[in-house]
Amino acid sequence: MATHVESLDNGLKVILRPIPDTKALSTWVVYHIGSRNEVPGMTGSTHWVEHMLFKGGGKLGKGDIDKLISRLGGKMNAFTDTDYTMYFETIPASAMDTALMIESERMRNAAFDPKEVEAERTVVLSEREGAENQPEFAVEEELWGLAFHVHPYHWTAIGYKQDLATLDREPLYRHYLRFYAPNNASVILVGGFDPAVAMQHVREAFAPLRPEAPPDPMRLVEPEQRGERRSDIVRPGPADLLSAGWHIPAAGHEDTPALIVLSTVLGGWRGLVPFAAGDWRPRSNRLYRALVDSKLATDVGVRQEIKVDPSLVIVNVTLAEGASLDHVEEVLDREVERLKEGIPAKSELDRAKQQVRAWARYEQDGVTFQGILLSVSEGLGAWDFGESLLAKAERVRGEQVRDVARRYLVDAHRTLVRFHAQEAAA
Amino acid sequence: MNLPDRTVLGNGAVLVSSALPSNPFVAFRGSVPAGVAAEGDDHGVAEFTARLLLSGTRRMSAAKLSDRLEGIGATLEFRNGEELLSFQGRCTRDTTAETIRILVECLARPAFPAREIDRVRKELENDVRIEADDTRSRAMRELARSVFPKDHPYGRDPKGNAERIRRIRRSDIVAFHASHVGPEGLILAVTGDVDRTLIDEAIAAPLSRLEGDNVGAPRIPPPPAHKPRNVSIPMPHKTQVDVAIGAPAVPRSHDDYDALNLANLLFGRIGLYGRLGRNLRDEQGLAYYAFTSLDARTAGGMWSISAGVNPANLTKAVASIRAEMERLRQEPFTPDEVRDGRDNEVGSLIVSLERNAEVAGELHRMEYFGLGMDYLERFPDIVQGLSDGRVREVAQKYFVPSASSIAVAGPIARARVSL
Numbered sequence: 001m002a003t004h005v006e007s008l009d010n011g012l013k014v015i016l017r018p019i020p021d022t023k024a025l026s027t028w029v030v031y032h033i034g035s036r037n038e039v040p041g042m043t044g045s046t047h048w049v050e051h052m053l054f055k056g057g058g059k060l061g062k063g064d065i066d067k068l069i070s071r072l073g074g075k076m077n078a079f080t081d082t083d084y085t086m087y088f089e090t091i092p093a094s095a096m097d098t099a100l101m102i103e104s105e106r107m108r109n110a111a112f113d114p115k116e117v118e119a120e121r122t123v124v125l126s127e128r129e130g131a132e133n134q135p136e137f138a139v140e141e142e143l144w145g146l147a148f149h150v151h152p153y154h155w156t157a158i159g160y161k162q163d164l165a166t167l168d169r170e171p172l173y174r175h176y177l178r179f180y181a182p183n184n185a186s187v188i189l190v191g192g193f194d195p196a197v198a199m200q201h202v203r204e205a206f207a208p209l210r211p212e213a214p215p216d217p218m219r220l221v222e223p224e225q226r227g228e229r230r231s232d233i234v235r236p237g238p239a240d241l242l243s244a245g246w247h248i249p250a251a252g253h254e255d256t257p258a259l260i261v262l263s264t265v266l267g268g269w270r271g272l273v274p275f276a277a278g279d280w281r282p283r284s285n286r287l288y289r290a291l292v293d294s295k296l297a298t299d300v301g302v303r304q305e306i307k308v309d310p311s312l313v314i315v316n317v318t319l320a321e322g323a324s325l326d327h328v329e330e331v332l333d334r335e336v337e338r339l340k341e342g343i344p345a346k347s348e349l350d351r352a353k354q355q356v357r358a359w360a361r362y363e364q365d366g367v368t369f370q371g372i373l374l375s376v377s378e379g380l381g382a383w384d385f386g387e388s389l390l391a392k393a394e395r396v397r398g399e400q401v402r403d404v405a406r407r408y409l410v411d412a413h414r415t416l417v418r419f420h421a422q423e424a425a426a
Numbered sequence: 427m428n429l430p431d432r433t434v435l436g437n438g439a440v441l442v443s444s445a446l447p448s449n450p451f452v453a454f455r456g457s458v459p460a461g462v463a464a465e466g467d468d469h470g471v472a473e474f475t476a477r478l479l480l481s482g483t484r485r486m487s488a489a490k491l492s493d494r495l496e497g498i499g500a501t502l503e504f505r506n507g508e509e510l511l512s513f514q515g516r517c518t519r520d521t522t523a524e525t526i527r528i529l530v531e532c533l534a535r536p537a538f539p540a541r542e543i544d545r546v547r548k549e550l551e552n553d554v555r556i557e558a559d560d561t562r563s564r565a566m567r568e569l570a571r572s573v574f575p576k577d578h579p580y581g582r583d584p585k586g587n588a589e590r591i592r593r594i595r596r597s598d599i600v601a602f603h604a605s606h607v608g609p610e611g612l613i614l615a616v617t618g619d620v621d622r623t624l625i626d627e628a629i630a631a632p633l634s635r636l637e638g639d640n641v642g643a644p645r646i647p648p649p650p651a652h653k654p655r656n657v658s659i660p661m662p663h664k665t666q667v668d669v670a671i672g673a674p675a676v677p678r679s680h681d682d683y684d685a686l687n688l689a690n691l692l693f694g695r696i697g698l699y700g701r702l703g704r705n706l707r708d709e710q711g712l713a714y715y716a717f718t719s720l721d722a723r724t725a726g727g728m729w730s731i732s733a734g735v736n737p738a739n740l741t742k743a744v745a746s747i748r749a750e751m752e753r754l755r756q757e758p759f760t761p762d763e764v765r766d767g768r769d770n771e772v773g774s775l776i777v778s779l780e781r782n783a784e785v786a787g788e789l790h791r792m793e794y795f796g797l798g799m800d801y802l803e804r805f806p807d808i809v810q811g812l813s814d815g816r817v818r819e820v821a822q823k824y825f826v827p828s829a830s831s832i833a834v835a836g837p838i839a840r841a842r843v844s845l
Contacts, residue, residue: 021448024780054698055708063704066697071766073773092776122711122736130714130734132665133561133836236663238559239552268496278783280501283480283492293489295545298552320548321555351497358499361451362516366781424559424663 003374004195005383010211011183014202015374015383017190019367023092025191026371027099029107030086030379033179035157036218036309042171044159047080048124049176053087054078055116058109059101062116068098075368080157083308084379090368093192100205103187107180108209117169125165128158135237136316139417143243146229147312147415151222181212186378191367222247222310229415237421239298240319242328245312247413248304251380257392258400259304259408263313264352265344265401266335267302271359272386273376276369284351286338287315290331296323306389308380312415313408325418339405343398353394360390430789430799431625435634437609442789442799443616443625446782452624453516453782454526455790456614458533459643460511460606463579470586471602474546474594476506479513481542484535488542491528500525502532508580509646509723510794511607514786519619523628530632533607538599550591554583562732564659564835565670572655572831573672573728580649580726608638615789618782646725649674654828656842659835667737667836671747671845672730673829678722678795682820685812686729687720689821692759692767693750694718694731702750706733712743724795729824737837744834748827748845758818767817771809775802 004016035046056062069076074091087106089099131137141156148154187206189198225247248259263269268282281299282288291297299318305311317328344352363373377385430444465472480502482488495502500517502525513533517525557563567583574581585591616629652674676682694702699717706716716733735743759767779785779802792801832845 019448022780023776063697063708067766070697071769071773073770073775073777075774075777090777090780092773119709119711122739123707123714126666126712126734126736127714129666129736135559236559238555280503282496284489284496288492289489293545295548298549318552318556320552347497351493354499355496358451358516358518361518362501365449365451365453365783368780424661 003383004199006199008182008203008207010207010209012206012209013186014199015186015188015378016195016198017370017374018193018195019191019370022192022367024090024367025093025096025099025189025193026088026090026367027096027103028086028088028188028371028375029103029185030084030188030375031180031185032215032379033085033184034081034083035155035159036082036152037179037215038152041163042167042175043155043163044124045167045172045175046085047157047159048120048164048167049172050078050080050085051120051124052112052117052172052176053106053110055111055113057111058105060105065102068102072098081379082153082157086375086379088368088371088375096193096198096201100201104205104209107182107185107206110176112169112173112176114169117172121164125161128161128164131158135235135241135419135421138233138235139241139243139419142231142233143245143314143415143417146231146417147225147245147247148222151220151309153222153307153309153311178212179215182206182209183211184215186383188371188374188378188383190370190374218309225413228411231417232420233417234420235422236424237419239321240323240325240421241419242317242319242325242332243314243417244332245314245415246409248311248313248408250308250310251306251385255404255407256306257389258396258404259313260356260389260393261349261352261396262339262401262404263302263304264355265348266339267300267315269352269355269359271363272306272390273363273372275372276359276363276365282355286335287332290335291317291328295320296328296331306380325420329416336405336409339409340402343402346398349398349401356390356393360387429803430792432793432799433630435609435630437634437636439609439612439614439633439636440793441614441616441625441630441633442793443620444785444789445620446617446785447619449618449782451516451518451782452522452616452618452620453514453786454614454616455512455514455786456612457510457512457790457794458607458640459509459611460602461507461509461579462582462584463509463646464606464644465602468598468602469582470590470594471598472511473506473584473586474550475599475602475607476504476511477546477549478538478542478599479504479532479536481546482537482539483531484537485531488539491532495525495528498524502529504532506584508584519624522624523632526629526632530636534636534638536603538596540596543596543599547591550585551588554585554588554591561661561664561666561668561835562734564661565668565833566730566732568657568659568833568835569670569672569730569831570728572657572833573652573674574649574726575652576650578649579646580723580728606640608640609636610638610640610642612636613790613793615786615793617785617789649726652831655831656844657833658838658842659833660838661835662837664836666734667740667834667838669733669735669740669744670730670833671830672728673824673826673831675720675727675729675824676722677724677726683722684808685816685820686824688764688767688771688809688812689759689817689825690718690720690729691770692763692817693754693821693825696767696770701753702731702747705746705750706743710746712739712746740834740838740843744832744843744845751825751827754821754825759814759821761814764814764817768809768812772806775805
């Protein structure tokens with residue numbers, strides 16, 4: 001699809017993807033700031049800043065963003081990841097200037113009213129407490145905390161409760177001013193517009209904004225893991241859970257396409273960004289057959305965490321009642337060994353690639369999903385990262401799948417978390 | 427969007443379609459009237475049946491079925507609901523014929539193999555346990571039971587209970603399928619990269635071959651009278667409390683529906699959750715989420731509030747919800763609020779119909795509720811025709827604290843929380 005890319009003098013990157021035959025427009029702004037840029041004591045600050053950017057400032061009073069988008073029948077939201085933060089509005093294309101005005105004000109003029117910062121403290125705490133109600137969250141937090149000792153992937157984007165309870169307005173505001181600048185952001189427009197006209201409007205909205213000093217490059221590198229790390233969580237819960245994570249290289253590494261095919265053979269593929277997949281679960285993969293078909297588990301999934309820095313490929317299993325964690329672990333080990341020992345059959349490889357190919361289309365379902373895909377890709381380094389990665393996955397050979405299994409799915413680089421569900425007290 | 431095409435096939439199935447050429451694949455959503463309402467006293471059998479439709483047919487094992495579907499990159503899901511057994515999927519233009527053939531085969535000739543029945547039984551047992559440990563599921567389930575009492579299909583757990591799950595036999599499932607799954611009452615809505623030729627050859631043709639003498643849509647009795655209840659579910663191992671508040675609303679065909687839908691939008695949905703969200707989240711910081719829902723079905727409906735709060739803030743949050751409901755009488759929606767709501771509903775037509783999945787869902791709703799294929803064209807006039815007074819009137823009629831039930835689940839003592 002035709003995509004127009006240009007940078008303004010202040011460093012803002014502009015990515016325009018016109019879609020003929022649509023009256024909708026999705027406007028995204030992705031900032032290269034995530035929880036990986038936080039330091040201990042300030043965990044969760046990026047996410048908190050994201051919340052504050054719905055509360056007005058500059059030309060926007062409190063509640064104005066909400067009102068402006070609502071009147072248009074639009075939808076809006078924001079997401080904080082470990083690597084990036086992104087904001088979007090999907091509205092009728094005729095209202096492009098409204099979205100651009102909101103985003104340019106948000107970029108430099110957010111108010112951070114002390115009273116509003118305080119009110120939002122309990123909201124982010126509530127978001128975390130809602131997650132804490134789920135055993136899966138405890139497992140996820142434990143897994144990343146154990147797998148990363150040095151790199152900030154050690155904590156999740158929501159942050160630690162004690163930091164959320166004690167953070168003040170000033171460091172949050174400094175965090176905002178430091179990272180929310182045109183030279184640390186990209187604006188992405190997808191929908192019904194003329195690119196030349198859209199570019200002119202983007203220029204008018206964003207060209208006056210002043211750049212900041214570029215953010216420091218990430219200096220923290222996770223040392224090689226030398227030996228398996230394990231944790232057992234014993235807590236009330238409805239089902240035993242097992243989560244295993246192996247270190248994998250950063251998104252831009254040449255092995256990433258082969259790891260996508262490996263993940264698909266092992267656990268199926270639900271798209272680069274799992275929003276589009278909803279509740280759909282693949283069933284033709286090795287772990288589903290080995291664990292769910294055999295009634296040891298009721299759910300299994302493989303998630304390749306494609307990130308800016310070296311990350312994890314994760315297997316999550318929900319055990320069936322009566323199945324033992326030891327047995328499930330043995331089956332998982334056996335399937336991982338199979339991947340290392342043999343080359344997937346042609347039919348299996350073809351099926352995996354067909355899934356990746358089909359999802360590349362399903363993820364183009366409308367302007368909002370195309371905006372997500374371009375924004376996530378841009379957050380990982382380049383707007384066309386996702387599309388080129390999937391094209392590379394087409395060319396992966398069976399031998400490469402076996403080779404990356406041997407290289408990355410090694411016990412010494414594995415972290416394993418087992419959740420032992422206890423009967424809850426009444 | 428052009429007016430959708432609607433075709434009644436020779437076997438009674440209805441096919442609705444609309445092209446959305448900017449999205450490069452085909453999406454579909456369909457249903458047969460084989461949901462909870464069709465199972466009578468045989469609780470849980472509809473859910474069991476829906477979960478088994480991808481578990482193999484007389485020609486293909488479960489494994490072969492998933493290999494075939496995923497080998498062409500297609501998705502297919504079946505889901506049980508209060509009224510319908512629904513299905514949805516995605517495929518490319520080239521794989522549409524094959525995907526619809528597989529769909530028809532799953533509907534017409536499921537094998538219900540014993541080992542898959544055992545697998546699904548375990549899955550259901552786990553899901554019952556998982557939901558029993560989930561504060562939001564517990565609160566909402568209890569609220570539905572209160573609003574639709576006496577085992578009404580809208581109020582009971584579609585999965586049945588642990589005892590029922592253990593007792594359901596293959597013969598129950600086979601009999602339910604034979605009686606309720608077939609072309610009678612079937613709706614299939616298709617959108618995306620489609621045209622007349624594809625609809626006729628790849629979709630209508632295989633769908634026409636679906637046979638069966640199912641009984642069609644069951645008559646769903648009106649829900650029994652609601653007596654407001656307060657239910658507390660202590661779950662001391664949890665961190666957050668989920669609050670569910672609700673009351674009976676109206677069927678989709680009721681005269682109040684459109685005004686009530688707009689009132690619901692203003693009270694707890696528009697922007698960051700309307701008046702409710704502004705108070706609980708934005709002003710007081712009491713909750714990450716506090717929103718309302720309106721479920722309108724064939725024979726009845728429910729209006730509900732959901733909020734997740736810290737246990738220390740529970741009393742304050744519930745009092746604030748009550749105050750917002752009472753405010754609808756003292757400070758009814760202003761003309762500006764109602765205008766914003768109308769603008770939102772009309773504008774959202776463009777925004778909400780940009781995705782294949784959403785268009786397929788809307789087409790299905792139009793056919794199922796008999797709204798007419800010109801419904802989306804008429805929708806702006808319907809909304810603009812709602813007077814401020816009418817919207818205020820339905821809000822005051824349906825959003826009433828004393829007529830609502832409340833269920834709370836989480837780390838709370840046994841003391842009852844009242845609205």
